[in-house]
Amino acid sequence: MMELLGRIAGALADLNSEELSRLIQEALEGGIPPTRILEDGLRRGLEEVGRRFEAGEYFLSELLYGADLMSESMKTLASRFNFEGSGGRGVIVLGTVRGDIHDIGKNIFKMFAEGCGFKVYDLGVDVDPERFIEAVSEENPDVLGLSALLTTVLPEVELVVKKLEEAGLRDKVKILLGGNAVTEEFGRRIGVDGVAADAVQGVGLCREWTAGGRA
Numbered sequence: 001m002m003e004l005l006g007r008i009a010g011a012l013a014d015l016n017s018e019e020l021s022r023l024i025q026e027a028l029e030g031g032i033p034p035t036r037i038l039e040d041g042l043r044r045g046l047e048e049v050g051r052r053f054e055a056g057e058y059f060l061s062e063l064l065y066g067a068d069l070m071s072e073s074m075k076t077l078a079s080r081f082n083f084e085g086s087g088g089r090g091v092i093v094l095g096t097v098r099g100d101i102h103d104i105g106k107n108i109f110k111m112f113a114e115g116c117g118f119k120v121y122d123l124g125v126d127v128d129p130e131r132f133i134e135a136v137s138e139e140n141p142d143v144l145g146l147s148a149l150l151t152t153v154l155p156e157v158e159l160v161v162k163k164l165e166e167a168g169l170r171d172k173v174k175i176l177l178g179g180n181a182v183t184e185e186f187g188r189r190i191g192v193d194g195v196a197a198d199a200v201q202g203v204g205l206c207r208e209w210t211a212g213g214r215a
């Protein structure tokens, strides 16, 4: 299984679209869970694309193409998730914070969460703090998920937490951080409820927090 996942990572890294679709089909037919295909295949492949870009081996257009291939492959996988019914498990408001337009990781988390029965309100990318507060107050979610890939936007994450406190909403929602810019240490310092290294761990925390059903 790891060998096939390694080939999937390699096909994405090489931007070989035909080979990539073929290998994903092979993996699905072979019964490999879509979560593994995403985390151990596609995600590793895109990281390698990023590495080649940083090393000057790929141009920006190739980096963007790699991101596109990843998004396209996610669409193929989305239909294979076991949907446990929409919204039964809980509600999540989700978005990438202001100043950051990375959305692939956020979209994967969304897909996993929906696959596990959560209703997700996705506010998109470059989201103003006020918009997060508005959505928390309107949708009354169990979890607020914030994505940040740029270290320069960490103050934005902190600002959302501060504004939630000011609005008197902080105790009504669990705050979950994700994206490569956030660390456990940062999460502890600004007082969030959880920091996830990947989408699977993030959904695990959401399940834990909503295990007793909705309040």
Ligand code: B12
Binding pocket: 039, 043, 046, 047, 049, 050, 051, 054, 063, 064, 067, 099, 100, 101, 102, 103, 104, 105, 106, 108, 109, 145, 146, 147, 148, 149, 150, 151, 152, 176, 177, 178, 179, 180, 181, 196, 197, 198, 199, 200, 201, 202, 203
């Ligand atoms: C693809 C990419 C882009 C694409 C984004 C396309 C898109 N639609 O998202 C483009 C080309 C547009 C881009 C632009 C930029 N990028 Co960029 N980009 C990347 C790259 C190569 C991959 C990111 C990615 O999608 N990974 C795959 C996904 C699946 O992984 P992930 O995001 O980590 O998500 C997983 C987890 O983190 C988690 N997760 C993520 N969000 C959330 C949220 C929640 C709630 C939960 C629970 C979990 C969760 O779940 C996901 C699945 O497990 C990274 C390098 C890298 N190796 O990460 C750089 C990187 C993130 N970019 C970087 C930079 C600097 C930029 C630019 C500023 C470049 C520039 N100089 O112009 C711009 C910023 C534009 C902006 N304002 O946001 C830096 C950030 C450095 C830093 N520490 O701040 C990186 C790390 C590259 C580097 N080493 O320099 N980028």
